[in-house]
Amino acid sequence: MRANNVMASPLSAALATRWIEDGTADSILRFIRAEAAARQKLVAEILPAGSYRSDPISFNIWLPLTNGWTRSTFGSHMRNAGIGVVASDAFTVDGVPDEAVRVCLGGAIQKPELKGALEFMAHALEVAPEMAGSFF
Numbered sequence: 001m002r003a004n005n006v007m008a009s010p011l012s013a014a015l016a017t018r019w020i021e022d023g024t025a026d027s028i029l030r031f032i033r034a035e036a037a038a039r040q041k042l043v044a045e046i047l048p049a050g051s052y053r054s055d056p057i058s059f060n061i062w063l064p065l066t067n068g069w070t071r072s073t074f075g076s077h078m079r080n081a082g083i084g085v086v087a088s089d090a091f092t093v094d095g096v097p098d099e100a101v102r103v104c105l106g107g108a109i110q111k112p113e114l115k116g117a118l119e120f121m122a123h124a125l126e127v128a129p130e131m132a133g134s135f136f
Contacts, residue, residue, distance in 0.1 A: 033057045039105040046118040059106030065099040068128045083117045
């Protein structure tokens with residue numbers, strides 16, 4: 001990074017300074033936190049309590065897998081439905097990764113699509129992998 005950039009872009013620095021001084025940065029931050037909280041609320045309404053770990057203003061949840069799911073089979077099942085998850089392997093630095101995935105709640109996805117994806121996940125987690133294909 002240092003080899004490519006000696007300093008922050010003057011235009012970016014000026015814009016950031018203006019946003020901090022005029023309150024725009026605080027408004028953006030409040031909006032982002034409110035959106036993350038709304039998406040976490042959606043998770044809490046769909047996934048069973050205690051079935052995941054999260055922070056109330058995070059755009060991610062940590063989803064331990066049950067009912068015979070492995071991170072590989074769950075990830076493949078989600079990808080086949082157009083839903084991306086990240087296997088715990090990417091977050092493990094030592095030892096064997098947990099059978100878990102990280103689910104991103106952010107990005108360009110709208111809340112109705114997120115709701116559908118979470119409902120698909122909830123159904124999959126209720127049954128063994130070989131039965132999960134019955135969700136419509």
